[in-house]
Amino acid sequence: MNGARPEKLLKAIANLGYGSRKEVATMFRAGLFTDASGEVLYADDRHPLADVRIEGEPLDPPPGLTLMLHKPVGYTCSTRDPGRVVYDLLPPRFRRRQPALSPVGRLDRDTSGLLLMTDDGALLHRVISPKAKLPKVYEACLAQPLRGDEAASFASGTLLLESETTPLLPATLETLSPTLARLTLTEGRYHQVRRMFAAVGNHVEGLHRDRIGRLDLGDLPAGQWRVLTDAERQSLG
Incomplete structure (x- = not known):
């Protein structure tokens, strides 16, 4: 909590979703909350959440999850x-x-x-x-084999999606098989991958995102x- 005095446990634990304040108060009265050493805690205690246990188990992470x-x-x-x-x-x-x-x-x-x-x-x-330009990587299973010119089209920075007037940022296409492609984007427009392949005359039958940035x-x-x-x-x- 950035050095600030911890808020009362009743409010903090209710905000983590364990129940309404009334429900959490009942849980306190039942002795369900302890510190890491097993000492019973009370609803108006101010205690670091990382040290609180519910029936012996740590609480979920605090805000910032x-x-x-x-x-x-x-x-x-x-x-x-x-x-x-x-x-x-x-x-x-x-x-x-x-x-x-x-x-x-x-x-x-x-x-x-x-x-x-x-x-x-x-x-x-x-x-x-959009300013972050965080790469997002997708694998697309296509209805028709790739023609061979899609990578250049996607990388050009000039491709327009239907009903839009601003070209897409350049994107990288890697062919994995005739009907399977890996596409790396740095923006996130509505249904972008599906619309990109539609713009080059193909249809996405299956789509999977496996990376965001380095994750x-x-x-x-x-x-x-x-x-x-x-x-x-x-x-x-």
Whole structure:
């Protein structure tokens, strides 16, 4: 908390999503919260959250939480969609955190791969800002074989998407097979990868994002998540 005096535990823990203040107060009365040595804590205590345990387990990270999620196909980056949403893949309390845990940019329902989520508004805006030019790497499975001229078109800095008047920034295309391509972008327009291939007469049948900046999914299974380290957060700019 940057040297400031910790706020009362009742408010701090409720803001982490463990329950309403009334619910958390009940948990305190039941003796569920202790410090690392096992001493019972009380709702009006002021105590470092890193030293607090709930039924012996550490609390979730305090505000400043950033995680990576391996988003499967079929989930949306929304809180109001009637179908499956990415929050369904996280502990329910993450959805109730204050400040809110939000996707950093979006992947559509039919796109899988690396999705960052954070409650750090400054970091969120740094990552999605066009000025950051943070590279994002996608693999696209295509309906038709590549012709061979797509890489030059994408790299030209002159390609226009339908209904837009500003050309795309140069992007790098690597051919992995006749119908599989790796595309590296430094901007994030609406459905950009799908629209880029549509502009050169092709159709994306499957899309996966595997890298943002220097972060990649590694061996994280689909549907799983993990908290970023401080070094990984700093690598995002």
